[in-house]
Amino acid sequence: MAVTTDNYKATKPDSKMPLIELRGVSKSFGSNVILDRVNLRVEQGEALVIIGPSGTGKSTILRMIAGLLPIDEGSIYINGQKRNGLIEDQDDPIGISMVFQQAALFDSLTVEQNVGFSLYQHSNLSRRKIKDLVDEKLEMVGLTGTGNRFPSELSGGMRKRVSFARAIMSNPENPKSRPEIILYDEPTAGLDPIASTVIEDLVRDLQCTKRGCGTYIMVSHQDSTIRRTADRVVFLYGGKIQWQGTVAEIDSTDNPLVRQFFSASIEGPIRVID
Numbered sequence: 232m233a234v235t236t237d238n239y240k241a242t243k244p245d246s247k248m249p250l251i252e253l254r255g256v257s258k259s260f261g262s263n264v265i266l267d268r269v270n271l272r273v274e275q276g277e278a279l280v281i282i283g284p285s286g287t288g289k290s291t292i293l294r295m296i297a298g299l300l301p302i303d304e305g306s307i308y309i310n311g312q313k314r315n316g317l318i319e320d321q322d323d324p325i326g327i328s329m330v331f332q333q334a335a336l337f338d339s340l341t342v343e344q345n346v347g348f349s350l351y352q353h354s355n356l357s358r359r360k361i362k363d364l365v366d367e368k369l370e371m372v373g374l375t376g377t378g379n380r381f382p383s384e385l386s387g388g389m390r391k392r393v394s395f396a397r398a399i400m401s402n403p404e405n406p407k408s409r410p411e412i413i414l415y416d417e418p419t420a421g422l423d424p425i426a427s428t429v430i431e432d433l434v435r436d437l438q439c440t441k442r443g444c445g446t447y448i449m450v451s452h453q454d455s456t457i458r459r460t461a462d463r464v465v466f467l468y469g470g471k472i473q474w475q476g477t478v479a480e481i482d483s484t485d486n487p488l489v490r491q492f493f494s495a496s497i498e499g500p501i502r503v504i505d
């Protein structure tokens with residue numbers, strides 16, 4: 232990797248380097264300013280949950296970190312390396328996986344073909360080897376024996392778990408493809424409380440197992456998901472990070488935005504959009 236003047240390691244040799252850093256990131260859609268000079272650091276091993284009212288730009292942040300959406304202003308550093316443009320323009324120094332709100336599976340492919348998709352497309356691994364890797368990932372998400380089924384034959388929670396298995400898939404011959412951070416966009420949206428608990432437990436399990444991924448950023452609206460999966464919570468509103476704290480601090484903070492959000496009240500500083 233070429234070291235340039237944009238390289239964070241070169242400019243801040245003594246500071247602990249975050250895995251992901253947004254510095255002064257802004258994003259507008261037309262005249263609609265969504266993010267206004269947002270700063271955010273995500274440390275190795277952190278479980279960060281971004282919360283805030285609908286339409287405040289939470290998914291936009293994930294898509295920019297994944298390199299799927301260009302930023303207007305500011306910089307994104309991935310493990311100290313500045314990303315220029317989109318992921319297709321430049322390889323990131325670490326693997327980043329994204330789990331989309333809708334599981335985004337190919338309906339015409341089996342579970343095995345979905346989970347192994349990138350390896351079938353982009354690796355020289357044998358079918359046997361890919362199948363073994365798929366089976367290992369399916370076991371990790373509690374879906375052993377489902378490889379031959381189609382997404383339409385699974386429940387919403389199971390489809391979500393298939394998308395988790397796909398997110399943690401990597402090519403053992405290319406260590407850089409192993410995800411070091413997973414971005415989860417509302418992983419429990421639309422699931423019943425019990426299916427949500429299964430997903431929340433799985434998110435934490437994957438963080439703790441060596442074969443999983445130690446760092447994640449999640450967007451969620453679900454109270455239980457926020458409380459059970461966050462080490463740190465950031466509250467986004469009006470284009471800015473307005474508050475951040477631990478799960479315990481959610482209930483002790485005086486921040487009126489956080490209080491209104493968690494009490495689900497229509498009275499307060501958050502503008503209610505009918």
Ligand SMILES: Nc1ncnc2c1ncn2[C@@H]1O[C@H](COP(=O)(O)OP(=O)(O)OP(=O)(O)O)[C@@H](O)[C@H]1O
Nearest residue numbers: 260265283284285286287288289290291292450452
């Ligand atoms: N590609 C796009 N083109 C135009 N507007 C967009 C685009 N993507 C997002 N937006 C707008 O940007 C705003 C932020 O969207 P985003 O999906 O990031 O919000 P969010 O906080 O994740 O919302 P929710 O909680 O409802 O999922 C919304 O007003 C949305 O309509």
